Amino acid sequence: MTLANDPLESPMPRATSITMPLAESLLHSNLGFIFIFDINGRLLRWNENLGMLLEKLGFKEGVTVSSLLSLGSSKDLQTEIFSKGTILIEAPWPGGGQDGPERIVAWVLHHILDTKLCIGLGFEEPRRHRVETKLERRLKYQNLVSDLSVRFVNFTAGDFDLEIKKGLEQVGEFFELERCTFAEVHREGKSYKALHSWVKSPLFTPLSQGSHQFMPMLMGRIKGGEPYRFSRREEIPGNWIHEKRFVQTQGIQAGLMVPLRVGGSFLGAFLIDFFTKEYEWPDEMVKELRFVGVIFANAIARRRADEELAGSEKRLRMITNALPLLIAYVGGDRRYRFNNKAYEQWYGIPAEQVHGKTMSEVLGTEVYARCKPYVDEALSGVPVNYRLEIKLGPDNENRFIEARYLPHVSPGGQVLGFYSLVQDVTDWKNVEMELQRQRDELAHVTRVATLGEMSASMVHELNQPLAAILNNAQAAEIFLERDPPDLKEAKEALKDIVSDDLRAGEVIRRLRAYVVKGDVKSEPIQINELVNDVLALVRNDANLHKLKISTELASTLPEVQGDPVQLQQVLINLILNGGQAMNVMPSKGQLVISTSLMNKDEIKVSVTDSGPGIDEEFAERIFDAFFTTKGEGLGMGLSICRSIVNAHGGRIWMESRAEGGSIFSFSLPIRERGANARR
Amino acid sequence: MQEDKPIVMIVDDDPSMRSSLQRLLLASGIDNITFQSAQEFLSASLPDCPCCLLLDIRMPGMDGMELQSELVKIGRDLPIVFITGHGDVPMSVQAMRAGAVNFLQKPFERRKLLDAIYESFEIDRNQRLARTRLKELQERASGLTPRELEIFAFVVSGALNKQIAYELGIQEGTVKVHRRQVMEKMKAKSLAELVKIAATLGVEARHVE
Numbered sequence: 036m037t038l039a040n041d042p043l044e045s046p047m048p049r050a051t052s053i054t055m056p057l058a059e060s061l062l063h064s065n066l067g068f069i070f071i072f073d074i075n076g077r078l079l080r081w082n083e084n085l086g087m088l089l090e091k092l093g094f095k096e097g098v099t100v101s102s103l104l105s106l107g108s109s110k111d112l113q114t115e116i117f118s119k120g121t122i123l124i125e126a127p128w129p130g131g132g133q134d135g136p137e138r139i140v141a142w143v144l145h146h147i148l149d150t151k152l153c154i155g156l157g158f159e160e161p162r163r164h165r166v167e168t169k170l171e172r173r174l175k176y177q178n179l180v181s182d183l184s185v186r187f188v189n190f191t192a193g194d195f196d197l198e199i200k201k202g203l204e205q206v207g208e209f210f211e212l213e214r215c216t217f218a219e220v221h222r223e224g225k226s227y228k229a230l231h232s233w234v235k236s237p238l239f240t241p242l243s244q245g246s247h248q249f250m251p252m253l254m255g256r257i258k259g260g261e262p263y264r265f266s267r268r269e270e271i272p273g274n275w276i277h278e279k280r281f282v283q284t285q286g287i288q289a290g291l292m293v294p295l296r297v298g299g300s301f302l303g304a305f306l307i308d309f310f311t312k313e314y315e316w317p318d319e320m321v322k323e324l325r326f327v328g329v330i331f332a333n334a335i336a337r338r339r340a341d342e343e344l345a346g347s348e349k350r351l352r353m354i355t356n357a358l359p360l361l362i363a364y365v366g367g368d369r370r371y372r373f374n375n376k377a378y379e380q381w382y383g384i385p386a387e388q389v390h391g392k393t394m395s396e397v398l399g400t401e402v403y404a405r406c407k408p409y410v411d412e413a414l415s416g417v418p419v420n421y422r423l424e425i426k427l428g429p430d431n432e433n434r435f436i437e438a439r440y441l442p443h444v445s446p447g448g449q450v451l452g453f454y455s456l457v458q459d460v461t462d463w464k465n466v467e468m469e470l471q472r473q474r475d476e477l478a479h480v481t482r483v484a485t486l487g488e489m490s491a492s493m494v495h496e497l498n499q500p501l502a503a504i505l506n507n508a509q510a511a512e513i514f515l516e517r518d519p520p521d522l523k524e525a526k527e528a529l530k531d532i533v534s535d536d537l538r539a540g541e542v543i544r545r546l547r548a549y550v551v552k553g554d555v556k557s558e559p560i561q562i563n564e565l566v567n568d569v570l571a572l573v574r575n576d577a578n579l580h581k582l583k584i585s586t587e588l589a590s591t592l593p594e595v596q597g598d599p600v601q602l603q604q605v606l607i608n609l610i611l612n613g614g615q616a617m618n619v620m621p622s623k624g625q626l627v628i629s630t631s632l633m634n635k636d637e638i639k640v641s642v643t644d645s646g647p648g649i650d651e652e653f654a655e656r657i658f659d660a661f662f663t664t665k666g667e668g669l670g671m672g673l674s675i676c677r678s679i680v681n682a683h684g685g686r687i688w689m690e691s692r693a694e695g696g697s698i699f700s701f702s703l704p705i706r707e708r709g710a711n712a713r714r
Numbered sequence: 715m716q717e718d719k720p721i722v723m724i725v726d727d728d729p730s731m732r733s734s735l736q737r738l739l740l741a742s743g744i745d746n747i748t749f750q751s752a753q754e755f756l757s758a759s760l761p762d763c764p765c766c767l768l769l770d771i772r773m774p775g776m777d778g779m780e781l782q783s784e785l786v787k788i789g790r791d792l793p794i795v796f797i798t799g800h801g802d803v804p805m806s807v808q809a810m811r812a813g814a815v816n817f818l819q820k821p822f823e824r825r826k827l828l829d830a831i832y833e834s835f836e837i838d839r840n841q842r843l844a845r846t847r848l849k850e851l852q853e854r855a856s857g858l859t860p861r862e863l864e865i866f867a868f869v870v871s872g873a874l875n876k877q878i879a880y881e882l883g884i885q886e887g888t889v890k891v892h893r894r895q896v897m898e899k900m901k902a903k904s905l906a907e908l909v910k911i912a913a914t915l916g917v918e919a920r921h922v923e
Binding site: 494495499502506510513527528 | 728730731733734735737738740741742772797799820821822823824
């Protein structure tokens with residue numbers, strides 16, 4: 036018998052002439068399956084190998100070639116044999132390939148010379164068969180892998196169960212398993228639960244969903260990544276008590292557990308069981324199952340990440356919804372990409388409908404027009420804070436909002452959008468306004484009080500022009516009474532009267548402006564001009580008190596923003612304080628008022644005296660209300676100074692000079708060009 | 715004695731006050747000079763005629779009161795009319811103690827101003843007269859010999875010649891001669907007049923034991 040050694044090189048065995056004696060002797064050999072059959076295809080005699088097979092398969096007497104070779108009819112076959120002498124047939128392993136799909140037998144059927152009998156020789160054709168089926172299988176396997184991959188790439192969180200189920204079915208069918216269970220593992224194998232269990236037929240029981248048999252040894256064994264398999268129950272180690280019990284109660288004959296790991300995490304396992312047979316798990320199959328397992332594991336990992344993301348987004352949403360702020364992300368196209376529930380209460384639009392709408396649609400064109408400059412700024416990459424008064428809510432109430440836009444800039448520097456935080460500060464604003472009102476009230480009261488301190492100087496200021504006017508008027512009278520009237524001199528006198536009257540008017544105007552309780556203004560102020568105005572108010576008083584006041588004013592200073600009268604008040608207070616400090620000194624000193632640029636954002640105004648200085652222990656409390664070291668006075672002066680300066684966004688402080696005396700300074704923020712009032 | 719035209723010297727730091735005062739005084743026929751500070755006034759040489767000072771009590775630098783005390787210090791006895799503002803009462807009292815003549819509280823009427831000025835002129839005129847007389851008496855007294863001065867001091871105490879002679883250990887007749895010399899040199903017509911002169915000159919009377 037010379038069947039091809041290499042089936043790929045010579046697919047057809049060479050026909051030889053077999054005589055009856057040769058046939059007889061062949062029957063005694065145990066090479067492959069050998070049998071003799073008659074013209075009807077009925078098997079007459081066979082060798083031992085075939086005998087064992089027939090017995091195993093349960094073939095009775097009268098077995099025919101067609102049944103052995105799984106052929107339809109033997110009639111054509113006989114004709115062919117007798118006409119050709121020899122034919123070759125490939126057929127599955129007798130009995131329907133139950134011993135494995137790979138096994139194929141090549142049968143040579145030969146006419147025995149000078150007889151009406153034929154001899155059949157069957158050899159398993161492993162090599163040729165394997166290469167071909169392997170190629171086919173590989174293809175199928177690759178299809179399976181790509182199928183599963185596609186399945187798990189596209190699933191959404193809701194489809195997860197269904198996709199796993201379908202994927203498991205594909206695996207079970209492909210590998211011709213009896214039961215294949217997909218279990219999700221938690222806490223690195225400390226617990227697991229069956230998600231899905233596929234069974235080949237209803238005869239087998241799927242592992243119930245959610246079941247989690249206690250299998251510590253098995254899990255410990257596979258958590259490192261290596262599968263565990265047993266071909267028969269006896270192979271299970273004796274100390275695997277729980278596992279053994281499980282296998283017994285389930286009626287499992289052979290088992291394979293493939294751990295599914297992703298990125299170093301033990302996420303799940305395939306539990307594969309055979310109930311009807313013991314099974315030698317082919318290495319190839321284990322390898323392939325492990326690979327398929329990776330796809331499944333990735334699906335779990337993805338679902339977990341999705342869940343986590345959904346969870347964290349849900350948490351974020353819950354938090355943002357609970358906050359009484361408008362929180363949103365606005366894209367570069369000025370459409371809302373994220374928004375919290377507060378939008379619903381503010382704008383009466385269901386929160387989920389805000390998403391995708393433009394700012395102008397949500398805010399209304401009127402409000403949007405007012406926000407737009409800030410939106411433009413944010414989208415140019417600059418963080419913006421602003422306050423606005425808008426009408427809001429069902430009652431169209433006037434509300435103050437405070438908004439903050441934070442640009443979202445890509446690593447490449449492109450502005451993708453901005454985060455928007457908007458707060459209704461009406462209530463705060465009201466409190467603030469009430470505080471402001473009280474502060475202004477107090478400022479006014481203390482201003483009037485300061486005026487008392489300066490009254491002598493004030494009266495002098497007014498008396499001066501009044502006295503000059505009276506003098507000139509009386510002189511004019513005389514000039515006019517002369518004969519002839521001295522009109523020239525009278526006119527001169529009248530001219531002076533006019534200018535003195537104007538001067539008196541100016542004094543009164545200045546006083547009035549200082550004392551009048553008007554609206555607090557917010558206007559651009561040149562601090563040096565303010566200093567000079569103040570000097571005009573206090574100079575006479577200073578003269579009276581023998582106080583020399585000099586100035587050191589920085590030549591060019593940017594403007595500040597605020598209420599000139601209140602800032603004058605601060606300066607007057609500091610000057611009067613300094614003057615009083617020096618009043619107690621035997622040799623009266625000099626008060627220096629200086630202005631300077633403190634840094635790029637602030638200017639500084641200082642009043643330096645050469646008085647006795649202030650005790651360290653008082654330095655902290657000096658700006659507190661009702662704190663005074665003077666016998667007279669309310670102790671409100673410096674306190675009101677502080678609140679005025681603070682309201683202007685600056686601060687006030689005191690330093691002691693080494694050579695004696697103190698420096699009182701306050702800072703004011705430089706007015707931003709085109710900026711609105713800070714107050 | 716020759717009587718010059720009186721002059722008002724105005725010291726005020728406020729230009730409009732200064733010029734209006736100047737105008738009013740000129741209109742009223744009163745000569746005046748203006749100074750814008752106490753220092754300027756002190757450094758100026760002043761005319762030898764009856765005058766008064768119209769002085770603003772409040773000024774930067776040296777103020778009116780400081781100028782007043784400075785004048786006292788250097789022996790310039792000048793009637794001062796202070797121009798005061800409202801609320802300068804405590805200072806006014808102090809100034810009055812230091813010899814101020816009058817106060818005008820701003821704003822003031824011309825009549826009051828002129829009254830104050832004329833009063834001051836009168837005072838100054840009298841002071842000038844007194845000064846002139848004192849100077850004359852001092853000149854007369856300077857003609858006395860030491861012995862005559864001694865006799866002068868005894869005489870104005872009302873001592874008799876006999877007592878003086880005894881006190882000095884000289885003849886009564888000699889005392890009589892000296893006494894006549896004193897009366898002649900001092901141009902005193904009576905003892906009463908001589909006593910007055912002694913008081914003016916500050917000659918201290920010597921009493922016999």
